[in-house]
Amino acid sequence: MILEKVINKIEIQSEHKDFVDKYVDNIRTEFKGKIHSIYMCGSIPKGTAKPFKSDADFTIVCENPKDIDYERLSNIKDRLLEEYPVVTKIDTTICSIDDILNKPNEWGFWVKIIGVCVYGHDVGEKVPPIIISPEFIIDLNRETKEEVDRIHRSLSNASDNTMKTRYIKGYSKRLIRALYSLVLEDTGVWQDDMIKMKSAILDYCEIDSALVDYLYACYLDSHVPVEEFLGIVDEVYSYFEDALKAMAASRNSFG
Structure with a gap:
């Protein structure tokens, strides 16, 4: 496709x-x-x-x-x-x-x-x-870890509330995009509408729906405690990384 x-x-x-x-x-x-x-x-x-x-x-x-x-x-x-x-x-x-x-x-x-x-x-x-394929999804996410680590550090070190809310919104958006990339073979299209991304993730990903709802809520209103937020996003990224590794392993086993 x-x-x-x-x-x-x-x-x-x-x-x-x-x-x-x-x-x-x-x-x-x-x-x-x-x-x-x-x-x-x-x-x-x-x-x-x-x-x-x-x-x-x-x-x-x-x-x-x-x-x-x-x-x-x-x-x-x-x-x-x-x-x-x-x-x-x-x-x-x-x-x-x-x-x-x-x-x-x-x-x-x-x-x-x-x-x-x-x-x-x-x-x-x-x-x-x-072409939508596991190879494409893996390539698309080659720099995701580096980007996430960079935002994580910036948010951890931010002292200004304006910057904190900006980083939380950006971090939430980046992780929603990463999760959405995992379901591209199911949707067949790239969405740039965050609510449609969220809906597709909930439909096709096996991740805890509460985590996705939390991410989306933070994207809309990023006034949340930083430590709480970082704990949640670490859990989300752990799911994403495991799913990406499983995709790579499956591709290699059939390659």
Whole structure:
């Protein structure tokens, strides 16, 4: 079964149009000649974003990610967040053209299936069709442990309440996405709607439904005790890791 693109048509609402245009212009000006293309995913390009509640997710594709200075990028994000409070947060991922073409089940998936091109030539068109399979699901999650460990450390060390709630929301979202990836062979589509992800996980995963409900509740309202949250997410990740290992073992036994 071939994965279909999540967003087929860009429908940015008027409340966010100026912000997206300004972000693209700032990035192109600051890193002149080094940007191949820029992509968005999530509610803003779908036209379902909620002013003052939704964040913005960008991916910058370039020849060499080292050409993009993170401090300069951070300064752009800070300026735009001040100018456009309609957006709650700006996340930017950076990758190379080689990443996308050489890792189709990881970076290729991110650009071809989840992202939509808002500037430049869409390199996702060069990525071959992505077939839903255990191999794809395992490849898709190769960096999940590293990402989860990073957020775990950041949350453990956070002293500011605003940052704590941001990390809890992000951590919850990342784990829901990871659990959803386990059931792709059952659903046949990649969802970016969190409630639909949750429903599919409850339908097809053998994980304790209370854990999934807790994660989703934290995604919606992240004002929970940090120690309590970390204990729950450790249990969730343990389930996910065991399921992924079982998938790999099953694949190898038939390979």
